[in-house]
Amino acid sequence: MNSKKDTRGTWSLPFPRSPSISRLQPMTPKLSSLPGWSALWSALWSLPLVAQVPIPPAQLAKLPPALKRPVDFKTEVYPLFKAACFKCHGPEKQKGKYRMDTREGAFKVTDDHGPAIQAGQSTKSAIILMAAGLIDEMLMPPPGGKPGESDPLTAEQIGMLRAWIDQGAVWPDGPITEVVPTVRFDPDIQKLLAASCAKCHSGATAEGGFSVESLERVLNGGKSYGRVVVPGDLRKSSLLTILAGKDEDIPKPEAHRIPEKSLKQVEEWIRQGAK
Ligand code: HEC
Ligand code: HEC
Numbered sequence: 628m629n630s631k632k633d634t635r636g637t638w639s640l641p642f643p644r645s646p647s648i649s650r651l652q653p654m655t656p657k658l659s660s661l662p663g664w665s666a667l668w669s670a671l672w673s674l675p676l677v678a679q680v681p682i683p684p685a686q687l688a689k690l691p692p693a694l695k696r697p698v699d700f701k702t703e704v705y706p707l708f709k710a711a712c713f714k715c716h717g718p719e720k721q722k723g724k725y726r727m728d729t730r731e732g733a734f735k736v737t738d739d740h741g742p743a744i745q746a747g748q749s750t751k752s753a754i755i756l757m758a759a760g761l762i763d764e765m766l767m768p769p770p771g772g773k774p775g776e777s778d779p780l781t782a783e784q785i786g787m788l789r790a791w792i793d794q795g796a797v798w799p800d801g802p803i804t805e806v807v808p809t810v811r812f813d814p815d816i817q818k819l820l821a822a823s824c825a826k827c828h829s830g831a832t833a834e835g836g837f838s839v840e841s842l843e844r845v846l847n848g849g850k851s852y853g854r855v856v857v858p859g860d861l862r863k864s865s866l867l868t869i870l871a872g873k874d875e876d877i878p879k880p881e882a883h884r885i886p887e888k889s890l891k892q893v894e895e896w897i898r899q900g901a902k
Pocket of ligand 1: 711712713715716722724725737738743753772
C-alpha cells in the first residue's frame with residue numbers, strides 16, 4: 628500500500644497483500660479418463676473451490692472498534708457509501724455483481740465471503756472485513772486507482788460502519804433523499820482559504836489584489852481575473868478551475884490546487900449561493 632496515502636493514523640492493514648488462495652485454480656484433472664474416477668472428479672469439480680475461510684479471532688481483534696454512539700444512515704452511512712463505493716457498486720457499474728445504492732443490492736450474500744451486511748454482526752459482514760483489508764486481495768476500495776478514488780477507509784469510518792451494522796443496519800424503505808449540509812463562508816470556506824491561501828492572498832500585498840480575508844473581498848475577486856466567484860453559477864466561477872489546478876495561466880498552479888474533498892466543499896458553497 629502506498630504509505631503516503633495512508634490516512635488511518637495508527638490503524639494499518641493487518642497483513643501485507645499477497646496472492647490470494649481463492650484465486651488459485653485446481654489443476655485440470657488428468658485421471659478423468661479412468662473409468663470410475665470420472666464420476667468422482669466431476670463431483671469434486673462441482674464443489675465450491677474454497678469454502679469461506681473464517682477470519683482468525685486475532686485478526687478480527689485488529690478491527691477498528693465500533694463507535695459507541697448512535698449512527699445515522701442517511702447523513703453518515705449512505706454518504707460514505709456514495710463517496711467511497713458507488714463509483715464501482717452504484718447505478719452505473721456493479722463490479723463483482725454488487726450494487727450498494729439499494730437496500731436489496733447492498734445486503735446481498737457475496738460470492739465467497741458470506742453476507743455483505745449481516746445486521747447486528749459487523750464482524751460477519753463482508754463489507755467491514757473487506758474495508759479493513761482482512762480478506763486477502765479484496766481490500767475495498769481496491770488500491771491503485773486514481774488518487775482520491777482508492778483511499779482506504781479510515782479507522783473512524785470503519786468504526787462508524789461497524790456501529791451502524793451492530794445497531795441493526797437500519798436502511799429505511801424507499802429512495803434515499805440526501806441531506807446536503809449547508810456550507811457557509813464563515814466558518815467553512817474562510818477556514819479552508821485561510822489555511823491554503825492567506826499566506827499569499829491577504830493584507831496590503833495580496834497577490835494579484837485577491838484577498839481571502841473576508842467574504843466581500845473573495846467576491847470582489849482579483850486585479851486581472853476580476854470576479855472569480857459567481858454565486859450559484861459553477862461554470863462561471865473560475866475559482867473552481869484555479870482550485871482544481873487546471874488554470875494554466877495562473878502562476879504557481881501547484882500552490883493553487885486543493886484536495887478533492889475541499890474542492891467539492893467550495894463547489895457546494897458556490898452552488899448554495901456563496902453566502
Ligand atoms: C474502483 C472500484 C471499486 C470501488 C471504489 C469499490 N469496489 Fe468493491 N469491488 C470491486 C471489484 C472489482 C470487485 C470484484 C473483485 C473480485 O471479485 O475479485 C469488488 C467486490 C466487492 C465485494 C464482493 C461482492 C461479491 O458478491 O463477491 C464487496 C462486498 C465490495 N466490493 C464492497 C465494497 C465497498 C464496501 C466499497 C466502498 C467502501 C467498495 N467495494 C468500493 C471494485 C470496487
Ligand atoms: C505561494 C503563494 C500563493 C498561494 C499559496 C496561493 N496563491 Fe493565488 N496567486 C499567487 C500569485 C503569485 C498569483 C499571481 C498574481 C499576479 O498575477 O500578480 C496568484 C493569483 C491568484 C488569483 C488571480 C488574481 C488576479 O485576479 O490576478 C486568484 C483568484 C488566486 N491566486 C487565488 C488563490 C487561492 C484561492 C489560493 C488558495 C487555494 C491561492 N491563490 C494560493 C500566489 C499564491
